[in-house]
Amino acid sequence: MTLKALFAASATAALLLALPANAGQLTIGFSQIGSESGWRAAETSVSKQEASKRQVNLKIADAQQKQENQIKAIRSFIAQNVDAIFLAPVVSTGWDSVLKEAKEAKIPVVLLDRDIDPSGKELYLTAVTSDSVHEGAVAGDWLAKTVGSKPCNIVELQGTVGASVATNRKKGFDTAIAKHANLKVVRSQTGDFTRAKGKEVMESFIKAEGGGKSICAVYAHNDDMMVGAIQAMKEAGLKPGKDVLTVSIDAVPDIFKAMAAGEANATVELTPNMAGPALDVVAAFKEKGTVPPKWIQTESKLYTAADDPQKIYDSKKGLGY
Amino acid sequence: MTALLPRRGLAQILALIVILAVDRVVSPQFFDLRLQDGRLFGSLIDVLNRGTPVALLSLGMVLVIATRGIDLSVGAVMAICGAIAASLADTHSLPVVLAAALGAGLACGLWNGFLVAVLGMQPIVATLILMVAGRGIAQLITEGRIVTFSSPDLVWLGNGAVLGLPVPVAIALGMVILTGVVVRGSALGLLIEATGGNARASELAGVGTRAMILAVYVWCGVCAALAGVIAAADIMGADANNAGLWLELDAILAVVIGGTSLFGGRFSLVLAVLGALIIQTMNTGILLSGYPPEFNLLVKAVVVLAVLLLQSPKLTGFAGIVARLRRTKA
Numbered sequence: 001m002t003l004k005a006l007f008a009a010s011a012t013a014a015l016l017l018a019l020p021a022n023a024g025q026l027t028i029g030f031s032q033i034g035s036e037s038g039w040r041a042a043e044t045s046v047s048k049q050e051a052s053k054r055q056v057n058l059k060i061a062d063a064q065q066k067q068e069n070q071i072k073a074i075r076s077f078i079a080q081n082v083d084a085i086f087l088a089p090v091v092s093t094g095w096d097s098v099l100k101e102a103k104e105a106k107i108p109v110v111l112l113d114r115d116i117d118p119s120g121k122e123l124y125l126t127a128v129t130s131d132s133v134h135e136g137a138v139a140g141d142w143l144a145k146t147v148g149s150k151p152c153n154i155v156e157l158q159g160t161v162g163a164s165v166a167t168n169r170k171k172g173f174d175t176a177i178a179k180h181a182n183l184k185v186v187r188s189q190t191g192d193f194t195r196a197k198g199k200e201v202m203e204s205f206i207k208a209e210g211g212g213k214s215i216c217a218v219y220a221h222n223d224d225m226m227v228g229a230i231q232a233m234k235e236a237g238l239k240p241g242k243d244v245l246t247v248s249i250d251a252v253p254d255i256f257k258a259m260a261a262g263e264a265n266a267t268v269e270l271t272p273n274m275a276g277p278a279l280d281v282v283a284a285f286k287e288k289g290t291v292p293p294k295w296i297q298t299e300s301k302l303y304t305a306a307d308d309p310q311k312i313y314d315s316k317k318g319l320g321y
Numbered sequence: 322m323t324a325l326l327p328r329r330g331l332a333q334i335l336a337l338i339v340i341l342a343v344d345r346v347v348s349p350q351f352f353d354l355r356l357q358d359g360r361l362f363g364s365l366i367d368v369l370n371r372g373t374p375v376a377l378l379s380l381g382m383v384l385v386i387a388t389r390g391i392d393l394s395v396g397a398v399m400a401i402c403g404a405i406a407a408s409l410a411d412t413h414s415l416p417v418v419l420a421a422a423l424g425a426g427l428a429c430g431l432w433n434g435f436l437v438a439v440l441g442m443q444p445i446v447a448t449l450i451l452m453v454a455g456r457g458i459a460q461l462i463t464e465g466r467i468v469t470f471s472s473p474d475l476v477w478l479g480n481g482a483v484l485g486l487p488v489p490v491a492i493a494l495g496m497v498i499l500t501g502v503v504v505r506g507s508a509l510g511l512l513i514e515a516t517g518g519n520a521r522a523s524e525l526a527g528v529g530t531r532a533m534i535l536a537v538y539v540w541c542g543v544c545a546a547l548a549g550v551i552a553a554a555d556i557m558g559a560d561a562n563n564a565g566l567w568l569e570l571d572a573i574l575a576v577v578i579g580g581t582s583l584f585g586g587r588f589s590l591v592l593a594v595l596g597a598l599i600i601q602t603m604n605t606g607i608l609l610s611g612y613p614p615e616f617n618l619l620v621k622a623v624v625v626l627a628v629l630l631l632q633s634p635k636l637t638g639f640a641g642i643v644a645r646l647r648r649t650k651a
Contacts, residue, residue, distance in 0.1 A: 036465075036562065037465070037562070038465065038466050038467060040465075041464075041465050041466065158614060161615055161617075187611055188613070188614070189608055189614050190614035190617070192563075194560060195467070195556040195558065195560055195563075196552060196555065196556050196560070196563065196564070199555070199556060200367075200371055200608070201608055203367050203371075204364070204605060204608035204609050205608075207350060207351075207353075207363065207364045207367065207609060208348055208350075208609050208611065210350070224467070224560075227556075228556055231480075231556065231557070235357075235358075235480060236357060236362065237357050237358065254467070254469060254558075320464070320465070321466060
């Protein structure tokens with residue numbers, strides 16, 4: 001009963017205050033996919049932090065990987081007449097009708113982390129996502145710069161075969177190193193984005209490349225596989241981070257631990273902070289009517305051992321990764 | 322010649338030799354071995370080490386299948402027990418960690434066995450429940466994160482060496498011997514086979530079929546727990562989302578490659594473990610070959626088909642007829 005009253009009160013308050021300039025406290029509904037990965041959990045906790053930083057009332061609905069739950073959540077957000085809806089879509093299709101309902105209710109929708117089918121472009125305000133091709137390119141550029149002009153044999157740990165993130169991260173990296181004739185990917189296998197497979201595949205790379213002596217760098221599509229690969233290298237008597245350069249993507253806490261120990265060189269961040277830019281966009285849209293571009297690309301920041309990895313590890317480990 | 326080789330198991334041994342030979346072709350250094358920090362290092366050791374989880378799973382699975390059952394939950398049980406071991410590792414001693422993890426595996430097995438033996442549920446459905454719920458339980462334990470640990474004792478279990486052999490391999494070997502002695506050194510194996518062959522008749526003949534069924538699921542749970550602890554120790558962390566994922570299928574495949582019928586009634590422990598080794602020899606070969614990863618599953622399917630064709634009674638029967646015809650002609 002009290003919860004209902006609270007909803008009703010906040011909805012009325014929002015109605016009264018959402019009108020012109022002085023917007024007061026915004027109420028935003030966030031339909032989150034679930035918590036299938038550490039990154040997803042971190043995204044949820046960072047979203048809460050960013051919202052409280054801006055004094056925004058953020059209501060998070062966990063959809064447990066089901067689109068029907070997300071649609072239900074969006075409908076209930078519409079019924080509560082929130083100021084905006086954030087949606088991290090679990091799939092890319094099937095959103096048209098519920099997004100139309102939001103549009104009719106004049107509630108802007110911002111997509112977080114993932115895009116939806118192009119047919120629905122006019123149905124949302126903007127999408128805040130990372131460019132995974134660019135992430136691969138940042139990794140490739142760092143490696144090219146670090147290696148310089150000496151020849152370098154790279155082994156690659158791919159993500160799950162067919163996953164768009166894996167395809168894109170490979171594409172970006174390949175394009176970046178294509179400009180440098182001295183860089184060559186000599187082996188490439190899938191490690192399914194997991195530590196165990198990353199370790200197993202790296203073990204086989206080491207055997208296949210003469211005990212690993214001819215490997216100059218490892219590129220992994222995510223940090224977890226790299227953590228496994230680092231273990232495999234250590235067990236084979238190699239020194240990752242020194243004899244073998246490492247670069248991976250995601251920036252999860254454990255890679256910073258490895259970096260602090262001198263066993264990893266670089267990681268490209270897939271920021272869990274998608275809500276921050278989205279909140280700014282919504283605030284500007286509500287206050288001044290500024291229409292943002294259709295796509296807001298998050299920064300793919302490169303971290304190396306020079307960035308005080310221990311400190312980043314400490315700041316990230318509490319986020320739920 | 323044929324007298325020297327065991328009749329049962331010929332197909333499996335042949336398959337293993339052929340796959341090893343192919344591995345040698347795709348990777349010339351396949352049989353190279355050297356000592357690295359007091360442990361043997363080489364592709365062959367990788368095969369044994371990486372094959373350990375599935376070998377352990379198949380050890381339990383083969384007994385379950387012998388009773389005409391099946392256990393789909395072993396992958397999820399691995400995840401649960403790995404998660405328990407990882408969460409306790411840094412605050413408790415190794416015996417406590419092992420007792421907790423193996424105890425959980427035992428409880429999981431008891432649950433499965435209860436559903437099948439006491440409530441009479443069909444094994445595939447009964448164990449499906451834990452297969453689905455188990456991963457959720459594991460995720461609850463790890464709170465969806467990868468729980469890492471640094472306890473040297475547990476790490477040794479995954480990465481240490483005994484007389485040059487990786488510890489997981491030594492553990493698996495010990496388990497095979499233990500299971501073999503218990504099951505084949507007594508009438509237990511025969512009773513299990515009787516239960517699978519005809520539960521009703523065995524019951525009437527005085528075999529405690531219920532106890533047999535309960536026991537094999539419990540043992541299967543314990544084996545899965547051990548596999549889960551080893552998998553966690555190997556990567557120094559418990560990954561509830563991925564640990565043991567789909568390994569129940571590899572374990573069933575290993576048992577089938579080992580010539581044990583899914584209809585129960587007879588089994589071979591050694592051949593089931595050999596089946597696990599065949600699968601891993603193939604996996605390692607694929608990784609060493611340098612083919613694009615898109616081919617992995619296809620190659621695997623073709624090899625499995627070939628191994629099973631080798632054992633098909635129709636095909637071997639046909640080959641036998643051809644051989645006999647030749648002999649009569651000569």
